[in-house]
Amino acid sequence: MVVTGWLESLRAAEKTALLQDGNSRPRASSLLPQGRRKVHYLFPDGKEMAEEYDEKTSELLVRKWRVKSALGALGQWQIEVGEPAPHGAGNLGCELIKESNANPIFMRKDTKMCFQWRIRNLPYPKDVYNVYVDQQERCVVVRTTNKKYYKKFSITDLERYQLPLDDSLLSFAYANCTLIISYQKPKEVLVAESELQKELKKVKMAHSSDRDCKTQ
Secondary structure: OOOHHHHHHHHHOEEEEEEEOOOOOOOOOOOOOOOEEEEEEEOOOOOEEEEEEEOOOOOEEEEEEEOEOOOOOEOOOEEEEEOOOOOOOOOHHHHHOOOOOOOOEEEEOOOOOEEEEEEEOOOOOHHHEEEEEEOOOOEEEEEEOOOOOEEEEOOHHHHHHOOOOOHHHEEEEEEOOEEEEEEEOOHHHHHHHHHHHHHHOOOOEEEEOOOOOOOO
16 A cells, blocks of 8 residues: 555645635635635646645645646646536536536535545435445445436545555435435545645745635
């Protein structure tokens, strides 16, 4: 198991940080935390990663990635953790074709102790869902006994840290048409995340009340 490799790549990346304080302009959702620490990573291969943390709890709120095309043009940010971008945002052409609001919406929203995913707009009762680890494909599988929904996804953090999947760490709950899947973070990940927070405290922090840093 190689835990330090990913952590070392984060340490080696070029980093900039900005604190979005409580006097920032109102956002689309009033439920978003007012104090956010934004960190932008630039890796030697040109990839970019942007993260946002709750300033008080250091809980990860957003993680997204951007890569350059073969011609060097910047691509769109791809969200790994956090609310998915609204369909058609920043692209009027996409507004003509939208997914139905009734379709299942898959997103990741971690807690301090767990990786966590939410699948909204699933109207079936809890006993219909079967959530398990596929060890051969190294992924989590969600299926319903009524064959109305099927999805499989990898746990990217475990891939980066090269850690095995453990069935005993996986659980799920269901409420308000939302399936909540939790995977308890292994101790190796918790230690690595703690070390990363120590590293991020060394990054010079800019402050802003009404402007954004590179993470937007």
